[in-house]
Amino acid sequence: MKLQSLRARSRDCSLTDDALRSQVDTSIIQNYHIHLELLGANCDKYPAKQHVRRVAARLGVSHGLIYLEGKPTTYLDDSDQTVPFRQRRYFYYLSGVDEPDCYLTYDIAQDRLILYVPDFDLRRAIWMGPTLTVDEAQESRYDVDQARYYSSLSDDINRWAAENNEHYPIYLLHASEQPTGTAANLQFDAEQLQPAMDTCRGVKDKHEIDQIRRANKVSGLAHIQVLRNISKMVNETQIEGIFLDTCVSLGAKNQAYGIIAASGENAATLHYMKNNEPLADRQFVCLDAGAEWNCYASDVTRTFPLQGRWPSDEARDTYRIVEKMQEECIKRIRKGVRFLDLHILAHVIAIEGLLDLGILKGGSTEEIRKCGVSRVFFPHGLGHHVGLEVHDVSEKSIMAASGEQEDDSVLVPPTSRSPCTFSAPTLEPGMIVTVEPGVYFSRLALQNAKQQPYAKYIDFNVAARYIPVGGVRIEDDILVTDGGYENLTTAPKGEKMLEIIRRGQ
Ligand code: GLY
Ligand code: MN
Ligand code: MN
Numbered sequence: 001m002k003l004q005s006l007r008a009r010s011r012d013c014s015l016t017d018d019a020l021r022s023q024v025d026t027s028i029i030q031n032y033h034i035h036l037e038l039l040g041a042n043c044d045k046y047p048a049k050q051h052v053r054r055v056a057a058r059l060g061v062s063h064g065l066i067y068l069e070g071k072p073t074t075y076l077d078d079s080d081q082t083v084p085f086r087q088r089r090y091f092y093y094l095s096g097v098d099e100p101d102c103y104l105t106y107d108i109a110q111d112r113l114i115l116y117v118p119d120f121d122l123r124r125a126i127w128m129g130p131t132l133t134v135d136e137a138q139e140s141r142y143d144v145d146q147a148r149y150y151s152s153l154s155d156d157i158n159r160w161a162a163e164n165n166e167h168y169p170i171y172l173l174h175a176s177e178q179p180t181g182t183a184a185n186l187q188f189d190a191e192q193l194q195p196a197m198d199t200c201r202g203v204k205d206k207h208e209i210d211q212i213r214r215a216n217k218v219s220g221l222a223h224i225q226v227l228r229n230i231s232k233m234v235n236e237t238q239i240e241g242i243f244l245d246t247c248v249s250l251g252a253k254n255q256a257y258g259i260i261a262a263s264g265e266n267a268a269t270l271h272y273m274k275n276n277e278p279l280a281d282r283q284f285v286c287l288d289a290g291a292e293w294n295c296y297a298s299d300v301t302r303t304f305p306l307q308g309r310w311p312s313d314e315a316r317d318t319y320r321i322v323e324k325m326q327e328e329c330i331k332r333i334r335k336g337v338r339f340l341d342l343h344i345l346a347h348v349i350a351i352e353g354l355l356d357l358g359i360l361k362g363g364s365t366e367e368i369r370k371c372g373v374s375r376v377f378f379p380h381g382l383g384h385h386v387g388l389e390v391h392d393v394s395e396k397s398i399m400a401a402s403g404e405q406e407d408d409s410v411l412v413p414p415t416s417r418s419p420c421t422f423s424a425p426t427l428e429p430g431m432i433v434t435v436e437p438g439v440y441f442s443r444l445a446l447q448n449a450k451q452q453p454y455a456k457y458i459d460f461n462v463a464a465r466y467i468p469v470g471g472v473r474i475e476d477d478i479l480v481t482d483g484g485y486e487n488l489t490t491a492p493k494g495e496k497m498l499e500i501i502r503r504g505q
Pocket of ligand 1: 257288299390436475
């Protein structure tokens with residue numbers, strides 16, 4: 001047995017336990033005690049060093065200092081209570097640190113990542129528990145070259161600047177985030193770091209994919225728990241309560257975004273978050289809720305009836321349209337595909353379905369698509385990146401169109417992280433995107449549509465019958481792989497979902 005070579009191999013984080021075991025001929029070692037150590041390996045640590053190297057490579061420079069501030073402890077207005085801590089995502093990406101009041105620097109030429117932790121404060125330690133020590137931070141917790149106390153930060157930056165800053169800048173995320181207590185007239189660059197980081201964050205590595213998979217696993221279990229109990233519930237509050245309870249009990253203390261538990265017509269409000277209305281007589285619940293795992297998001301929507309059967313033909317038919325929109329788009333996900341084309345395909349399927357139901361009328365699918373009327377029923381984008389943010393950053397929006405000349409009838413105005421700008425990115429392996437088509441019957445949107453030129457394509461009498469359905473959205477998180485895609489979302493949908501409601505378990 002070549003223990004040395006096994007040790008060396010064991011540094012490779014990609015080796016699974018099974019793969020490791022398969023390299024050992026167990027028949028000859030049954031009487032020996034084998035002790036495997038991961039020498040100097042960072043397998044369990046957040047890959048901060050790998051991330052900062054990628055960012056530096058993207059910046060395309062060989063010298064310079066990256067300086068980032070983590071989220072400080074802050075207080076509620078006029079209160080001695082702290083704002084719930086949420087680490088800044090750019091800081092987390094380069095450190096893996098989910099603690100307040102930290103800072104980092106990365107000397108690009110020296111390939112040296114330093115984490116600065118809060119100075120020891122006895123009162124804070126007694127009230128809140130001890131903050132990180134440099135030994136703990138450096139040795140056991142984080143993938144950094146060195147940890148130092150905050151009190152060293154300004155001197156360290158001054159020292160670096162005296163030797164380098166004449167020729168090389170200090171890279172900041174925002175111009176307003178210059179280090180304090182440093183020499184005057186330092187040279188900063190606050191333009192290039194954020195785009196470089198956005199590009200890197202748009203493509204996830206194995207560690208990040210694992211976190212998003214875990215977040216989805218928790219969300220899936222929480223969605224199941226709601227389905228098991230929905231037939232006994234009487235108010236939207238209970239849906240939110242049981243979802244949260246399940247996530248927190250499973251160790252996911254934070255949600256990736258505010259829970260949307262919208263019953264009946266409330267589902268037509270895309271980001272409905274009051275979650276406090278009675279469920280009686282409601283046809284569907286649209287539950288858009290996703291747990292966070294180690295700062296990584298999941299984003300999951302399921303739409304389901306209160307009992308395990310379709311509450312009306314209108315509800316069933318709407319569900320079927322959205323189901324088809326989602327299935328047809330997901331199966332086309334692969335590298336090189338332009339996400340915007342899937343968004344357009346989803347509109348075409350919605351239009352065909354709404355024509356079949358008689359809600360749309362008086363034109364061909366193409367005519368109707370071009371006039372933009374389908375946005376009355378499907379007003380948002382097909383999806384967005386998911387990562388450290390639920391609407392994650394990337395080099396370019398995946399909902400971007402390729403040129404001014406492009407038909408923009410089904411594009412969505414820039415309201416979030418998925419604005420429509422004029423560039424044309426395609427999907428790459430390692431991207432994780434949501435595919436979340438929806439069809440909604442909003443009184444407000446229909447009222448407004450009556451004044452629009454495309455009003456002639458809507459049969460408002462038929463549409464009125466669908467208003468109690470509210471809306472259907474189905475949302476999964478899809479990893480783009482080399483060979484196609486992997487659906488990371490485990491929450492049941494369709495018939496499996498109805499079956500859980502029926503059985504109550
Ligand atoms: N949960 C927000 C969204 O689906 O984008
Ligand atoms: Mn989403
Ligand atoms: Mn969502």
